[in-house]
Amino acid sequence: MSRVRHLVLVLGDQLDLDAAAFDGFDPAQDAVWMAEVAEESTHVWSSQPRTALFLAAMRHFAQALQTAGRPLHYRRLDDPDNRGTLAAELAAALPALAPRRVLMTAPGDWRVWQALKAVVAEAGLVLELREDRHFYSTVREFAAHAKGRRTLRLEYFYRELRRRHGVLMRGSGVQAQPIGGQWNFDADNREPFGPDGPGPVPPRSRFEPDATTREVLALVAQRFADHPGALAHFAWPVTREQALLALQQFIEQRLPHFGRTQDAMWPGEPWLYHSHLSAALNLKLISAREVVQAAEAAYHAGQVDIASAEGFIRQILGWREYVRGLYWTQMPGYMSHNALQADQDLPAWYWTGDTDMACLRDALTQTLVHGYAHHIQRLMVTGLFALLLGVRPQQVHAWYLSVYVDAVEWVELPNTLGMSQYADGGLMASKPYVATGRYIERMGGGCAGCRYDPAQRVGERACPFTTLYWDFLGRHEALLARHPRMALQVKNLARLPPTEREAVRQRADAIRQGQVGVAA
Incomplete structure (x- = not known):
């Protein structure tokens, strides 16, 4: 096989025939490399709709490349000798193709970029990145x-x-x-x-x-x-x-x-x-x-x-x-942020939808069926509950990256850690986006058919969102009292009698222990 001049790497979220990586592409000298690998569905527990979307779009793009006459080296997930990771597949391909240059459009995932860059460097080459013209800004x-x-x-x-x-x-x-x-x-x-x-x-x-x-x-x-x-x-x-x-x-x-x-x-x-x-x-x-x-x-x-x-x-x-x-x-430091020191595990029912909270059950069920929920369901239902519960933000990030078909890390991680979970301490969001169940009721979350009452913060019928909202204010009272957009809410907390604050704390503990909110 004659030596390849330029080897263009294409990832599953770079399916654009006019991408910058193809500038100057010569079918007589250059080639495209793509690979389906299990790691991209297992480094987080990727949902079936998300995995299927990436693979189906990649295979159709491979057909478009072939129609355009661009030589393609494509590894399928079901090839018997598939090595399972992008790094391993590229490491095996480079000696066989012996490219003079390896280039790609700037990727959307720090982890993938670092892995591919290391493989190319090991082969004695430099991974050349070209600007992603898909975006308005650089x-x-x-x-x-x-x-x-x-x-x-x-x-x-x-x-x-x-x-x-x-x-x-x-x-x-x-x-x-x-x-x-x-x-x-x-x-x-x-x-x-x-x-x-x-x-x-x-x-x-x-x-x-x-x-x-x-x-x-x-x-x-x-x-x-x-x-x-x-x-x-x-x-x-x-x-x-x-x-x-x-x-x-x-x-x-x-x-x-x-x-x-x-x-x-x-x-x-x-x-x-x-x-x-x-x-x-x-x-x-x-x-x-x-x-x-x-x-x-x-x-x-x-x-x-x-x-x-x-x-x-x-x-x-x-x-x-x-x-x-x-x-x-x-990046890469952004991934580790946890400004609120949240340490709870994500409830197991996030993966099943088995909760008796109507708004969460609806959002989780449609997410698992379709791989989709709109931005308010993500921010103010699934994200809000995790924030109020005190779930470790990295677990919330892994869940969002796993279940939504549109989840690519460059867009999902800031939305989750910054906007939804306030884990970056306010770099991105001007305040923690916290609310009681009354917000969900007002925006049409299905409270009328739920066993919980969003107006109650304590008692058997108290909405877990409402209980956890007041508990969140109490747990972070010192921090939030100094926050210009949260100080009024903390003052409202101060008006609660000590006995009611203690009742809120106890019910919040019961929610965290899985004694409330789990479907019977």
């Missing part, structure tokens, strides 16, 4: 923004990007102003549904598995039978064409209703008006620019209001860019 730009700041808030970086790229702006240069007269319509995007719920909701975009995907589903069901989740309802986009269709359907059918109720929940309604595009975005089947431009065009065409357009664009142009910058400027 890590260097975020680092420049972050320099000298004690806290890193989304809003300021988001405004920079809006100005720089002219998104939802009127005018240009220093005179440019945000359309609608304000930068952020978040205050308009927090309405619950009425008492009768959302009414008819447009169906999610469904893509029936083709032969390639069905092969993957069978493999995952057999190989990872003891992993959580289910495959019967698998219908995620696994090709660029499917992802583009899903984007079109969201813009036309759900974005017009997205804005004001994007934080609302309703039992038995997993999809509502959300885009369900994060998995396709994170796999790079579609680009952030395509998504933002489609939403902005819908606004200018009069199809959606400014609150819906801005609220959605803020999640893409703002939040994704922000958490990626935070991840890469703070």
Whole structure:
């Protein structure tokens, strides 16, 4: 075999034929390397839907590479001599291919980058990283923004990007102003549904598995039978064409209703008006620019209001860019943060949904069935309970990375440790996002059918969220009393009689010991 000039490494979340790693690609001299390995489903206990999505999308991308005439060296998970890890597979491939250069688009996982870099160095080469053009900003730009700041808030970086790229702006240069007269319509995007719920909701975009995907589903069901989740309802986009269709359907059918109720929940309604595009975005089947431009065009065409357009664009142009910058400027130390010294184990029923708390049962069940829950279910149901309970944040991180189909570490880790669990001590979030069960009741979490009462903090019918909220304030009273956004809540705690505070503490202990909240 003639020596390869450039060997391009492609990971399962880099499925873009126009990625920077392919710049200057010459099919006569260069080759692509990809590998499916068990380690990526076992370093955390990856759910069956998540594993299936990555493998199905990778195999379809391999077909796209071959159609494009790009030589490909592809290792399948079910190959009999599969070595099980990316590092081992690459170490075996490098001597055989003898590339002059090894390059890849910047990865989204510190662990994978370090492993591949070490293998390439052992072979006497340097792993060359190219900028990921999927994003609007670079890590260097975020680092420049972050320099000298004690806290890193989304809003300021988001405004920079809006100005720089002219998104939802009127005018240009220093005179440019945000359309609608304000930068952020978040205050308009927090309405619950009425008492009768959302009414008819447009169906999610469904893509029936083709032969390639069905092969993957069978493999995952057999190989990872003891992993959580289910495959019967698998219908995620696994090709660029499917992802583009899903984007079109969201813009036309759900974005017009997205804005004001994007934080609302309703039992038995997993999809509502959300885009369900994060998995396709994170796999790079579609680009952030395509998504933002489609939403902005819908606004200018009069199809959606400014609150819906801005609220959605803020999640893409703002939040994704922000958490990626935070991840890469703070790793590897960010992974170990535990500012609140949380030390509880994650309840085992997070992997089964076997709890008698209605909101958690609904969120966990849909998560395990579909590999999906929207951002309020993640932040203010599953994440909130773990925070109030005092679960070790690294365990919460591992669970989120395991169960959600869109989970790639660069986006999942800051969202979990920083935003959800406040484990970084406020670097990312301006306060711990804590609330009683009344918040979940207000946003439509199904409290009416639950055995617990969100208005009660003690007693047999007391909502565990409410009990744990007051216990959280008590356990962290000294810290939170100095916090400008939490001091009022701590003052409310001080008004409780000592006997009631003790009753809260005892019931909270019972919840931590598994005596409350577990399905009978």
